Amino acid sequence: MFEPVPGAEASEIRFQNLFEIPLFPAPHQDARQNSWTTLADMQGLILLLKSTPARVIVEYGTGHGHATLQFALNSPDNAVIYTTDYPERASSDYICHRSAEAGKIRQSFSLTKDWDLSAIAGTVDFQFIDATHQYEEVLADSKKALSLAAPGGLICWHDYSPSWKGVVRALDELASTGLDLVKIQGINIVAYRHPRAA
Numbered sequence: 001m002f003e004p005v006p007g008a009e010a011s012e013i014r015f016q017n018l019f020e021i022p023l024f025p026a027p028h029q030d031a032r033q034n035s036w037t038t039l040a041d042m043q044g045l046i047l048l049l050k051s052t053p054a055r056v057i058v059e060y061g062t063g064h065g066h067a068t069l070q071f072a073l074n075s076p077d078n079a080v081i082y083t084t085d086y087p088e089r090a091s092s093d094y095i096c097h098r099s100a101e102a103g104k105i106r107q108s109f110s111l112t113k114d115w116d117l118s119a120i121a122g123t124v125d126f127q128f129i130d131a132t133h134q135y136e137e138v139l140a141d142s143k144k145a146l147s148l149a150a151p152g153g154l155i156c157w158h159d160y161s162p163s164w165k166g167v168v169r170a171l172d173e174l175a176s177t178g179l180d181l182v183k184i185q186g187i188n189i190v191a192y193r194h195p196r197a198a
């Protein structure tokens with residue numbers, strides 16, 4: 001299902017500000033939301049991103065903008081990255097803006113369920129689902145992602161691990177319906193490649 005990644009040696013991954021965490025008030029976040037993407041998860045994600053290759057990218061849950069920034073650094077010059085977080089996060093500091101690649105980023109502040117991406121339905125090459133980790137919302141974000149995916153597009157989920165029971169329940173349920181989900185060995189990422197056009 002996953003082909004060798006052309007030209008995506010780990011040494012070719014570009015990283016910037018990966019360990020710099022801005023401090024800002026985030027009263028809406030409970031402690032369990034702090035499941036920031038690790039270096040290993042990020043490396044795996046970027047290798048998957050480069051395997052697509054991804055021009056239209058969607059991220060559910062901007063966080064501090066770490067993954068957003070690495071997606072911008074590792075995508076073609078004409079890539080566009082859509083990302084969203086809670087409306088109350090609109091005034092936060094985002095690492096992804098401190099980059100020469102920031103022009104690729106289209107940032108929204110809406111709940112993922114209210115995020116209208118219908119204009120890019122069927123065109124999205126790479127999606128990263130990492131917003132709420134609650135069962136119903138992971139399922140809803142996954143259904144949205146499936147409707148947006150381009151032929152051959154990749155969808156990746158973060159935090160398929162025992163600490164995140166909602167993510168595990170939602171993805172196990174999707175897999176039981178026949179969706180060909182793959183857990184990437186050694187990291188907390190699950191991936192799915194949308195069928196290519198016949």
Ligand SMILES: C[S@@+](CC[C@H](N)C(=O)[O-])C[C@H]1O[C@@H](n2cnc3c(N)ncnc32)[C@H](O)[C@@H]1O
Pocket residue numbers: 029033034035036037059060061062063064065066067068084085086089110111112113130131132133137
């Ligand atoms: C784990 S963080 C995202 C980390 C980021 N993807 C990364 O790898 O750098 C999850 C983010 O999703 C946001 N979030 C949670 N539920 C959401 C929802 N229903 N709609 C929009 N954003 C949400 C949280 O505010 C938080 O900033």
